[in-house]
Amino acid sequence: METEEKKSPAIIIILGATGDLTWRKLAPAIYNLWLDSWLPEEFAVIGVSRDKYSGSEFEKHLHEGVDKFSRSGKTKKNEWDIFAKYLSFQQGEFNASTTYSAIGRQIKVLETKWKTTANKIFYLAVPPNAFEEISGKIGSSGLAADKLKSRIVIEKPFGHDLDSAIHLNALLHANFDETQIYRIDHYLGKETVQNIMAFRFANTMYEPIWNRNYIESIQITVSEQLGVETRGNYYETAGALRDMIQNHLFQLLCLITMEPPVSFEADEVRNRKVDVLNSLQKINPEEVHKHAARGQYGPGWIKGKKVIGYRQEPDVSKDSAIETFVALKLYMDNWRWQGVPLYLRTGKRMEETISIITIQFKSPPYQLFPTQAIDNWQPNRLILSIQPHMGISTSFQAKRPGLKMVLYPVDMHFDYNESYTSGTPEAYETLLLDIMEGDTTLFMRADQVEAAWKVLMPVINSWATNPPINFPNYKSGSQGTEEAETLIAKNGHSWFEMPLKNIS
Template identity: 50%
Template sequence: MMIDSIKKPGPTVLVIFGASGDLSQRKLVPALYNLMLDHWLPDNFAMVGVSHHDRTTDDLREILKEGVSEHSRQDFKGNGDWDTLSESITYYKADFTDPEAYKGLAKELDSYDEKWNTSASRIFYLSVSPQFIEPIAQNINTSGIANNVKTSRIVVEKPFGRDYESAKHLNKKLRGHFLESQIYRIDHYLGKETVQNIMAFRFANAIFEPLWNRNYIDHVQITVSETVGVEHRGNYYDKSGALRDMIQNHLLQLLCMIAMEPPITYHADEIQNRKVDVLNAIRPFSSEEKVKDNAVRGQYTAGKVDGETIEGYRDAKGTDEKSNTETYAAMKVYLDNWRWKDVPFYLRTGKSLPEKNTSITIQFKPVSHQLFPCDATNTIPNRLVIHIQPTMGIKLCMQAKKPGIKMSLNNVEMNFDYDDAFSEATPEAYETLLLDVMQGDSTLFMRADQVEAAWKIVMPILEYWENNKDEDFPNYPAGSWGPKKADDLLERDGRTWLVL
């Protein structure tokens, strides 16, 4: 398949700090491999892997080859395709915190400009622990290797800060070295095909947008459930928890996509402005009572998921035996604006739950007048479900007459399934996001004010939970749908979590 070369990025050097780490092996380099197979990589492309380990370029290539062979969505044949990408990969040993190390890196980057006879775009991808972000950003700036503000970009992985103050501090430091337009704060959820499709679904179809408001929608549920437990991430997760790890970024991003006002243009700043509007409209948790009434936390104990025994969270390696870290979090939020006044948004996420599922459910209000006899219908309101993973699609639930002489209604579904509707392979989120960075498109990335607004929302909950130990922990068995208090959160409103 021929790709219009005009759409491909120009000459690019991708510098990955932490190049031999888990993210590079599982996501970044497999994404580059797939982009190459689909003819999206620049004709002049190079990747420089930077870390402090004593290894050679051949060592790095072999490590990354194993990652690609295991994690690429396309078949890895180990033939000339990999060789082509492998030849563009080099290794550079450096102490991230040593300014002197960046002088050698500068020579390496300059060599590509000389080789290609052009000024190539330089992308600095920070796949590193949070404590290295500031020194790397400072050394990139002071070394002069990112002096071209039009073609130099820095990509920062989550977690972006640990709380509002640290996120604000990090934004200030980054903007002291780079322009906001150069900073790409990545949330891989925004690169998922079905998340991007929310905008197309809402704003490219005239039949849905008139219904997308408080007059027709009863409530919205956003679920991100995982079957896995904490596994080998105990040391990290015990200092984070579900609210920081998932809700502050992923779930609030999904909420923004559902609740945002129609943008005027499909332009990065315009779309990000509308998302920030949503976050600023969320009603603050203004007191401890508001937190207790509208936020629920849980921690799993031993149980079974898919027939497999899962040890309790406190028994996992790296966790405190008296840990107060939540592995489940649910919350109810309201948006104080014209469109969504008094429509509750229910968010939940958790580990060791019965199924892996990321979905958004829009529950419409019941019909204003029940025309049919009670015995003719089960009176379930219309419902729209957007499936993000593991299945990808959109389902509209409605009422229809059952065949027969009597008037009897039943639930039916209209389904759009990606696999059935399209023959094209679905790119992984990191493929989309890496290509966007190369093309200088920040639409699917987070701006500084968006990150800080998201932290502001969850801070009252975080502070209350950290200052008040939950004496009921652990309070749900692995393999269940979470603590009973999460069910109570909806039942008080006459609603239930929807089984999807």
Template identity: 45%
Template sequence: MVATATNPLRVGLRQERVIAPQCLVIFGASGDLTHRKLVPALFELFKQRRLPSEFALLGCARRPWSDDEFRGKMAEALASKIAENQEAWDQFVSKLFYEPVDLQQPEDVVRLGKRLETVDQQCATRGNRTFYLSVSPKFYGSGCRALADAGLLKDPQRSRVVIEKPFGRDYGSAQALNRVVKSCGQENQIFRIDHYLGKETVQNIMVLRFANTIFEPIWNRNYISSVQITAAETVGVEERAGYYETSGALRDMVQNHLTQMLAITAMEPPGRFDPEAIRNEKAKVLQAARLADEQEPWNCCIRGQYGPGGSHDAPLAGYRQEPGVDPNSTTETYVAMKLFVDNWRWQGVPFYVRTGKRLAKRLSEVVLTFREAPVHLFDAATGGPTANQLILRIQPDEGAEFRFEVKSPGSGMRSRPIDMEFSYDESFGEPSDEGYVRLLADAMLSDPTLFTRSDEVEAAWRLYTPLLELIEDSPWQLPIHPYESRTWGPAAADALLARDGLLWRRP
């Protein structure tokens, strides 16, 4: 294994669990996710010496590539990383293999089983296998069934399946898919991945709350007046129009990423740090969550779609002008909504979530706004007292900041807000790992803590069922509000908070 430089600030920080000898099988190995995220994440794990020496990656897709052709494709995808770590790549690339497989053809899957036996012998992976379904969602159920029929999932201790989002399109389809998947293997073999849960700051929410006594006593309706959860992107639909036209922001981002952030933010303390204890508490939150107005859901949800924008020198096309998009499309690229969690801790506290493409800034964060002081003793330099806020930054600069009032310099007694900040990069000397690095390692370790359980998935879909039905049956009641590219979304989303006398946070 190649030696890597050690940052002295990080000495003693990693106490990584040991991944057993393993073969990771990626279906959809010719696809974008494999090139951009999965293989780069595995290469990062290799450089950090977190993969076992008895490791193999077997890429599978319908294209008739050889091992060498697959290795060449991966080298092209990772060219910039390889240039900095040529020696590591030379060692890593020998662990990459390829087998042409169509999951819909039983004979292909039988042949895959024989190839895996060869890889096991060649790389001493001992029959431990993680199957990653990076394929079209319509093949998740049939893919699991094909693996089970070929006998590749019969050992729950040595085989597991990772399934990408979206897991279903609505409550009914998620239930049906869960039934199929569970018939193919045990729940502890199924890893429904949400890459947001691999981000350090999302995991840090639990540490911040449950390892610091200063936060947990005030993490409730008595002290917190509202919560905002934002996932903003500056990019447009790019080359995903075929998928996005049938999905939209609600299915693509809200039902999974934002809802998981809500669950972790609002969950009760688990009795112990155990995967099932944590997932139990997340499931309870989702079962208690509801739209702010279930009878008339159009009052608590805003849908938007980006239009043209940019500058004269760098114009940006609107969504309907993107290649592959219906010129009359009513697919939302922006969603903002208001939710409540009806339990003892959060009763009456509004949770506002929003996500959108082509917004003003790339940003994902959770903002907890605290109640104002009961009596304002001091004049405020900003024109009025500012509520305390705890801001948990998930991307791009992972960290946190706490906003509170201090005395403004001068002879008078005037207050002004200041921010006290924490940055992962600055505090630990190097950027935190990408989400897929952590999640791939956890899947190979059979650790389900950061993966969604079947009841969580179904509860999340059930939460948004009224909106999905409304969009399907009465779309005029949830109209599309246009917004200019590289702005913060439609004005109607601002009005959603203005009714409660609030504003979206603008970094």
């Protein structure tokens, strides 16, 4: 894809460049952006790591990752040979000032060669416990002095709780303006997630009924067949609530329920998201059980294969009380959504890997059809499928062909793969391009991070002081816990399960 606009020179400095994130996600994303002509003519990638790699070893390592994980398939030799010239490697300890001096010298050489000041992107592809040290060193070395051209990117988790999030934000703000900080959540780069805003605000057919008068409930489900596998050390300190709800699912909730922004300016969109989080009803610590259910997977079967339980996974405590499943019931105190239950559910080792948002509309106020005509009655639903299939489906009632009036639910589908023949960019491609262009729309702001933690702290504190006594409480390959079913059934609802064949 050719773009006409002149792009500013960019230098991407990846700290933790030999790690899994760079290998699987960042290198393939940067390569695809270059392949599709989205990158400037003057750009460079400087990999920084403690590991002792030569420049050729680093290039070979990234090449293997791109060949394995790029959406464009294996590289062509002539194309990779050109791309590889933009790569360099710097070995060094993250706590050593000499590492950052060396980075500074490389930047100066490139800017002198290009005869211009480049956008400098410091991507922290490192564990969260290294954020403080690295951000401080970048600041003290003067590499972040140019507020317009220097940017820092950090991956989730953004803190472990409210206090740690406030602390992390304060550390970042000591060396960077908020406009320089890009808190990246790859979910927001997914094509179907971005399409939520287009669907809501570029079309008039749903906006008039997008409120409590017509919508009965909203469900967001993000489930995975995968278990924790090699992430035991991380998951034992996180759990599903911190790993998924605080960021991914809350981001989806914000997009679905936020008020229309007056423009597409980054801060205007992010203001509306913060409004959503601030309007969520505070959960009474004494009533956490009425709003939240947790679970941990035990042994079971996935796709005909027997799998182990969470407590048998590597680096997991044999009596671990960490949740791998969470269901939440929330409410908002605002004009649009007052009284509408918002259901969030996520879990590992569940029956399907699927991410869907289900909008269930209210039934007609008066049923004029005879009982025998509505045996298969189902409420109208709008389903936005994020993964593994990307699309939008709406369910409504229609008359079944025949001599008698018999209503039957039917579906209409919009499928990305059928509608668009061009390849869909990966989430990291979208987000990296936005960072280079200085667009913060899809990135979390400090107040949004802290607002999300505030909502969850009553649950986190309650669960910390009241360990579960029934873990594991759902089998691998199931739909989760009985407590989650009870949580939603109290409102007369049930979790919506959409067969994959309906959205493929």
